[in-house]
Amino acid sequence: MPEKIGGSCLRQGKGKPPISCFLRELIAGKEVLIMNVDFSKLQPYVPFILTGIWTTLKFVFVSALIGLLLGTVLALMKISKSRLLKAFADGYTSIFRGTPLILQLIIIYYGVPQLTGYDMPEFLAAIAAFGLNSAAYVSEIIRAGIMAVDKGQREAAQALGVPYRPMMLDIILPQAVKNILPALMNEFITLTKESAIVSTIGYLDLMRRAQIVGANLYRNFEALLFVGLIYWVMVFIMTSIGRRVERRLRQSDIG
Amino acid sequence: MLDQISTTVEKGEVVAIIGPSGSGKSTFLRCLNLLETPTSGEIYINGQNILDRKTNITEIRKNIGMVFQHFHLFPHMTVLENIAYAPQKVKKIKKGEAVEKARQLLAKVGLSDKESAYPNQLSGGQKQRVAIARALAMEPEIMLFDEPTSALDPEMVKEVLDVMKDLVKTGMTMLIVTHEMRFAREAADRILFLADGKIVEEGDPESFFTSPKTDRAKEFLSKLL
Numbered sequence: 001m002p003e004k005i006g007g008s009c010l011r012q013g014k015g016k017p018p019i020s021c022f023l024r025e026l027i028a029g030k031e032v033l034i035m036n037v038d039f040s041k042l043q044p045y046v047p048f049i050l051t052g053i054w055t056t057l058k059f060v061f062v063s064a065l066i067g068l069l070l071g072t073v074l075a076l077m078k079i080s081k082s083r084l085l086k087a088f089a090d091g092y093t094s095i096f097r098g099t100p101l102i103l104q105l106i107i108i109y110y111g112v113p114q115l116t117g118y119d120m121p122e123f124l125a126a127i128a129a130f131g132l133n134s135a136a137y138v139s140e141i142i143r144a145g146i147m148a149v150d151k152g153q154r155e156a157a158q159a160l161g162v163p164y165r166p167m168m169l170d171i172i173l174p175q176a177v178k179n180i181l182p183a184l185m186n187e188f189i190t191l192t193k194e195s196a197i198v199s200t201i202g203y204l205d206l207m208r209r210a211q212i213v214g215a216n217l218y219r220n221f222e223a224l225l226f227v228g229l230i231y232w233v234m235v236f237i238m239t240s241i242g243r244r245v246e247r248r249l250r251q252s253d254i255g
Numbered sequence: 256m257l258d259q260i261s262t263t264v265e266k267g268e269v270v271a272i273i274g275p276s277g278s279g280k281s282t283f284l285r286c287l288n289l290l291e292t293p294t295s296g297e298i299y300i301n302g303q304n305i306l307d308r309k310t311n312i313t314e315i316r317k318n319i320g321m322v323f324q325h326f327h328l329f330p331h332m333t334v335l336e337n338i339a340y341a342p343q344k345v346k347k348i349k350k351g352e353a354v355e356k357a358r359q360l361l362a363k364v365g366l367s368d369k370e371s372a373y374p375n376q377l378s379g380g381q382k383q384r385v386a387i388a389r390a391l392a393m394e395p396e397i398m399l400f401d402e403p404t405s406a407l408d409p410e411m412v413k414e415v416l417d418v419m420k421d422l423v424k425t426g427m428t429m430l431i432v433t434h435e436m437r438f439a440r441e442a443a444d445r446i447l448f449l450a451d452g453k454i455v456e457e458g459d460p461e462s463f464f465t466s467p468k469t470d471r472a473k474e475f476l477s478k479l480l
Contacts, residue, residue: 150327152323152325152327153327153329155290155323155327156321156323156327156328156329158288158290158316159288159290159316159319159320159321159390160316160317160320160340160341160345160389160390160393161313161314161316161317161341161345161393162340162341162344162345163313163344163345166344170340170344171329174331175330175331
């Protein structure tokens with residue numbers, strides 16, 4: 001049993017020991033006793049928790065893909081001339097943005113089996129809820145990105161007699177991408193963080209694993225802090241990628 | 256915005272549309288290719304009523320080139336791609352042919368050395384000349400110019416007007432909304448003077464500029480330098 005940090009510091013004298021004493025012992029590689037935090041107990045569970053990175057990323061990725069595809073379709077509906085399509089897409093967005101994500105998840109996981117008799121696996125419920133929810137946000141991002149393209153571009157294409165489809169594909173969308181990508185990256189970062197909500201239906205993601213380890217150890221702080229760090233690193237990496245993409249877009253900014 | 260506008264433009268005629276700001280000059284021009292839809296009235300182009308529901312406006316637009324005040328070049332395409340795009344997509348002309356034609360037009364507007372530049376690398380005057388070439392690439396019978404020099408620095412106005420004068424010589428039918436009075440006087444066959452959404456006066460440039468008939472036109476001309 002290694003000597004605990006703080007022990008010798010506290011023994012030294014009366015009153016509060018100087019912080020430098022703790023730092024000295026910390027650097028010397030002693031275990032940290034202060035505030036009753038002990039990461040050494042976490043060690044056997046580290047592989048179990050790390051597997052959660054994959055579980056989380058897998059379902060975030062699939063959800064993002066569903067969100068992107070469905071969101072694109074919804075965005076096209078929103079800018080279409082058909083009132084019916086527009087009303088549908090607006091209604092969809094309103095419902096999925098206007099209710100809590102956790103409610104949507106639980107309705108899908110517990111509610112749908114009641115209606116259909118089909119017992120839905122956690123993974124399916126998770127990607128359904130997150131995909132459908134994300135689509136609402138993505139559709140707004142894409143719609144706004146398209147609307148932000150200078151009106152003159154559309155007029156110039158129309159004046160040349162360019163039909164709607166090639167106008168959208170060749171003129172408007174390539175310019176809209178520049179507005180859309182950074183916001184889309186933000187949406188996926190949000191999705192990654194919010195993904196922790198699936199722990200409530202028992203899907204074995206990072207968050208859920210931290211809770212299980214915490215319950216096993218009768219100490220929650222270490223595991224929670226550990227997955228917190230993992231979430232932060234994942235988001236940090238995504239943010240860095242997003243920045244790089246944004247910079248590349250700005251370099252090719254030919255407006 | 257516009258009220259009781261009625262006029263006829265002959266083939267090969269060059270009409271300059273002038274008047275105070277907010278008089279509806281641009282709106283009038285934009286009605287001619289339905290970038291703006293009039294609430295009532297009739298517009299005939301080559302004998303076809305373009306406000307008729309049966310008319311395919313995309314077909315009509317192929318035949319009408321338009322040049323905008325703010326150019327509206329496609330920023331993600333090179334100069335050459337800007338010009339060659341519509342002929343390929345709309346007229347289904349082969350790429351090689353469209354590019355060849357685009358090069359000829361670029362030479363005509365004096366920008367052969369800029370074919371692989373992007374619009375943001377050009378000056379305002381150069382952008383506008385490319386925009387004219389882009390419109391001409393569709394080989395339209397009619398060209399509309401919506402204040403083509405209003406957004407330019409003064410020293411670049413001439414290069415654009417020169418290109419337009421060349422175009423006048425080719426016998427192109429042109430409608431030009433402009434604030435360049437000298438150009439209107441030299442290049443146009445007819446002046447349309449618009450104020451408050453109405454055609455207040457129309458006539459040949461010489462008599463309009465030397466002896467305007469209406470008070471509104473007199474007042475407008477007296478305010479010019």
